[in-house]
Amino acid sequence: MTPPPTSDTAASDTANPDTANSHTAATSPRRAGTRPVSGRVVRAGGLSLRLAPRTLVVAAVVAALLAAVMIVTLTAGEYSLTLGQVLASLAGRGDETGDFVVYTLMLPRLLVAVLVGAMLAVSGGLLQTVTRNSLGSPDVIGFTSAAATGALVVITVLGGTMLQVSLGALAGGIVAALLIYVLAYHRGVSGLRFVLMGIGINALAVAANSFLITRASLHDALTAQAWLVGSVNSRGWEHVVAAAVTLAVLLPVALSRTRSLSMMELGDDTASALGVRTGRDRTVLIGVSVLLAAFAVAAAGPITFVALAAPQLTRRLTRSPAPGLVTTALVGALLLATGDLLVQQLFPAAQLPVGTATGCVGGLYLIWLLASEWRGKGRYA
Helix, strand or coil, rough: CCCCCCHHCCCCCCHHHHHHHHHHHHCCCCCCCCCCCCCEEECCCCCCEEEHHHHHHHHHHHHHHHHHHHHHHHHHHCCCCCHHHHHHHCCCCHHHHHHHHHHHHHHHHHHHHHHHHHHHHHHHHHHHHHHHHCCCCCCCCCHHHHHHHHHHHHHHHHCCCCHHHHHHHHHHHHHHHHHHHHHECCCCEHHHHHHHHHHHHHHHHHHHHHHHHHHCCCCHHHHHHHHHCCCCCCCCCHHHHHHHHHHHHHHHHHCCCCHHHHHCCCCHHHHHHHHCCCCHHHHHHHHHHHHHHHHHHHHHHCCCHHHHHHHHHHHHHHCCCCCCCHHHHHHHHHHHHHHHHHHHHHHCCCCCHHHHHHHHHHHHHHHHHHHHHHHHCCCCC
């Protein structure tokens, strides 16, 4: 058996590609707008890597767009700096004013948006593949709302610090995941049961959040409501470090199971026949998804839409049914960074939270997605 590939572009590499493609056609309708991944397989020792040209091109283009958005964000903010001033500050040769604007006001906020967008996108990509459902997203299933519940308990009941709020969000997401897993488990975990249980838990978490806010003092209620929208405003380097460490630890864990992810696209029976330990790998991947979503909520609040849309946009751009996690992370980072740039430019005086913008766009996207599913265009209709 070929060991797990080491790149997100290796997602469709199997021991027998022809057999895998036949299983796909027989057991699982292909996602709209996708096709089997092609490319050159490079082998080194016991490892294999499939280089898909289209995926590499898409990743490069998205990375270039993300770099452009980051440059515009740093040079077109409320305190406008020239590109030369920004580069000088980043190189350690800037003046005091430029360094303050870049390192204190702009760069931490920008990096939090990039990292949180990547974390949410990967979390959504893992859940959508594991559950084999387009609605498999942490903000639909309930991980995000439950993480918010944990944070609100700390804010409104315990009056804790920001560190304690982050820990509360992490605890809430983990508890919700365990509850959904237990309720959905019946001779294994069905993707449909998992999603349906998650939607129910999400409704309960939303109700609990509303109850906590109505029972809180005016000051705590305002603080909780502002946090509940989801924002990267006023984020500091402590949020950057926490998000970066989380992504650096959990993304390699997900990448190490890329082959399992691509096999799960074929269904549990086919994946098991191809040597994948579906039960163990599903548990690990759901755990990674929960932790990524919980830490993202801890850093920026419950930001919607990114986890739902980024994986599907990636599949359509790459025309691949396989989960390209690195490309998905780049797309998520681009979506959230672009959203934050737009709210800064369109509503400079209001300091509108980016969660408001993503929520509006996400609602429209969800309506379109459900309409497509009901018409039979989607994979899971």
